[in-house]
Amino acid sequence: MTESHTLPSGKTRIESLEMRGITKRFPGVLASDHVNFDVKTGEVHALLGENGAGKSTLMKILYGLYHPDEGDILLDGKPVTISSPNDSINIGIGMIHQHFMLVPTLTVAENVALGLPSSRGILTDLDRVSKRIIELAKIYNLKIDPTAYVWQLSVGQQQRVEIIKALYRGASLLILDEPTAVLTPQEVDELFVIMKQMVRDGHALIFISHKLHEVIEISHRVTVLRDGRTIGTRLTSETTKQDLANWMVGREVGFAPDRGETNLGEVRLSLDGVKCGSDRGTPGLRGVSFDLCSGEILGVAGVSGNGQRELAESITGLRKVTSGKVYLEGQDITNLAPGDITERMLSYIPEERMRDGMIKEFTISENMVLREHHKQPFSKNGFLNLRGIAAHTDQLIQQFHVKTPSRETHAKNLSGGNIQKVVLAREISRNPRVILAAQPTRGLDIGATEYVRAQLIEQRNKGAAVMLVSEDLDEILALSDRIAVIYEGQVMDIVPRENATPQMLGLLMAGVHPEEGVSVVK
Numbered sequence: 001m002t003e004s005h006t007l008p009s010g011k012t013r014i015e016s017l018e019m020r021g022i023t024k025r026f027p028g029v030l031a032s033d034h035v036n037f038d039v040k041t042g043e044v045h046a047l048l049g050e051n052g053a054g055k056s057t058l059m060k061i062l063y064g065l066y067h068p069d070e071g072d073i074l075l076d077g078k079p080v081t082i083s084s085p086n087d088s089i090n091i092g093i094g095m096i097h098q099h100f101m102l103v104p105t106l107t108v109a110e111n112v113a114l115g116l117p118s119s120r121g122i123l124t125d126l127d128r129v130s131k132r133i134i135e136l137a138k139i140y141n142l143k144i145d146p147t148a149y150v151w152q153l154s155v156g157q158q159q160r161v162e163i164i165k166a167l168y169r170g171a172s173l174l175i176l177d178e179p180t181a182v183l184t185p186q187e188v189d190e191l192f193v194i195m196k197q198m199v200r201d202g203h204a205l206i207f208i209s210h211k212l213h214e215v216i217e218i219s220h221r222v223t224v225l226r227d228g229r230t231i232g233t234r235l236t237s238e239t240t241k242q243d244l245a246n247w248m249v250g251r252e253v254g255f256a257p258d259r260g261e262t263n264l265g266e267v268r269l270s271l272d273g274v275k276c277g278s279d280r281g282t283p284g285l286r287g288v289s290f291d292l293c294s295g296e297i298l299g300v301a302g303v304s305g306n307g308q309r310e311l312a313e314s315i316t317g318l319r320k321v322t323s324g325k326v327y328l329e330g331q332d333i334t335n336l337a338p339g340d341i342t343e344r345m346l347s348y349i350p351e352e353r354m355r356d357g358m359i360k361e362f363t364i365s366e367n368m369v370l371r372e373h374h375k376q377p378f379s380k381n382g383f384l385n386l387r388g389i390a391a392h393t394d395q396l397i398q399q400f401h402v403k404t405p406s407r408e409t410h411a412k413n414l415s416g417g418n419i420q421k422v423v424l425a426r427e428i429s430r431n432p433r434v435i436l437a438a439q440p441t442r443g444l445d446i447g448a449t450e451y452v453r454a455q456l457i458e459q460r461n462k463g464a465a466v467m468l469v470s471e472d473l474d475e476i477l478a479l480s481d482r483i484a485v486i487y488e489g490q491v492m493d494i495v496p497r498e499n500a501t502p503q504m505l506g507l508l509m510a511g512v513h514p515e516e517g518v519s520v521v522k
Contacts, residue, residue: 051417094166284310299480
């Protein structure tokens with residue numbers, strides 16, 4: 001084997017990998033229907049498709065988490081059998097999962113070494129592991145301290161640990177499943193620099209993303225899946241963002257929703273000097289004040305970690321307010337129990353939809369009535385009305401286009417986009433007067449994103465007061481009537497949509513007031 005066929009790790013690189021006629025069935029679902037896909041060394045091959053199109057299923061088959069019912073996997077032209085992740089790792093395939101597989105209480109070095117034999121037998125060799133981590137970090141500019149505990153790291157740093165884990169194990173082909181879904185724009189740029197370096201060093205990368213501008217920027221080829229089938233493969237240089245969107249969904253997709261005119265009504269939600277702590281023991285909010293009126297969408301923009309989560313949780317009763325007041329339709333709801341607040345017709349679409357928005361072991365029917373199960377028509381005299389719940393669920397599944405085998409499917413078995421549609425259906429069907437939507441389209445495909453945005457605009461047009469918390473500036477600009485920019489727990493400014501530009505918002509998000517040119521938060 002010549003030098004050109006080896007990676008910086010010293011491992012032999014994968015020249016090509018091909019999946020032919022891959023078919024995978026689950027009860028009631030044909031997840032992969034004779035799918036063809038291939039990737040070559042030195043390229044980024046993007047895999048696109050709506051939520052539930054079969055992308056993750058295909059990659060889990062490649063990584064050995066699922067076994068195909070039909071089809072073949074060829075490595076450098078020779079058939080291989082991948083029965084487990086160990087098989088996958090041994091032949092040089094690594095996977096960076098959307099939800100990181102790290103132990104928070106262990107250090108970076110301990111996480112990397114976890115599950116691997118020590119070079120010293122029964123004794124640990126963390127010093128050698130740390131030395132290799134530092135070498136890899138230097139090659140790929142990963143900037144990671146091997147002695148740092150994972151719980152101390154930002155989301156972007158945790159992702160780098162996952163990449164180092166894969167590289168440490170000698171991965172030649174790396175699967176990146178929605179790697180930018182939880183990253184800030186700056187962290188995305190840093191990830192792309194790392195990916196480009198890996199490609200130059202002879203790695204093959206499979207990139208799964210719903211963000212079409214990222215696919216255009218980073219990939220060499222793109223394959224689109226729809227309903228478990230391969231629609232086709234194109235050179236990225238020969239396609240456009242609009243072409244990919246239409247190809248994915250199977251119809252013309254509109255990126256800019258029709259917002260219509262703003263008809264402001266009375267103040268529905270008001271914050272007056274609200275302060276609270278963060279999970280890190282530092283101030284989370286530092287005197288936040290604003291009003292939210294019926295008939296408007298107030299966008300809250302900011303880089304991740306600047307108080308967005310604390311803001312949402314302070315309003316919904318999930319985090320204690322240490323100073324200031326929260327008013328809902330003129331009534332003081334400061335530090336009320338979450339259930340008491342939602343009873344007052346405030347609906348919450350949480351950032352962590354699986355952790356805070358659903359009970360994953362419950363069925364779709366059970367999740368659909370989580371808020372209202374104790375009320376008629378869903379219960380009477382302490383007994384659930386199962387027939388009424390079933391009819392209500394079937395109606396919402398149809399109305400909100402939830403793709404599921406049945407209403408009795410457990411939430412954990414749904415794709416991310418369909419989980420979000422269930423949360424959205426439950427919260428909007430209550431006819432809320434105030435809607436708090438935190439990162440409502442994070443990780444969703446273009447079709448699901450288009451649908452969620454249209455639903456928020458429809459609720460605003462019906463007179464609801466909508467607060468949209470998003471790190472996606474395009475989304476904020478597309479949907480909002482006014483935009484509040486939050487930085488280090490303070491609202492820098494609130495500007496009308498027509499006066500806002502990405503440049504202005506970018507400065508405010510960095511703590512700089514455009515007129516002053518200096519940071520206004522100390």
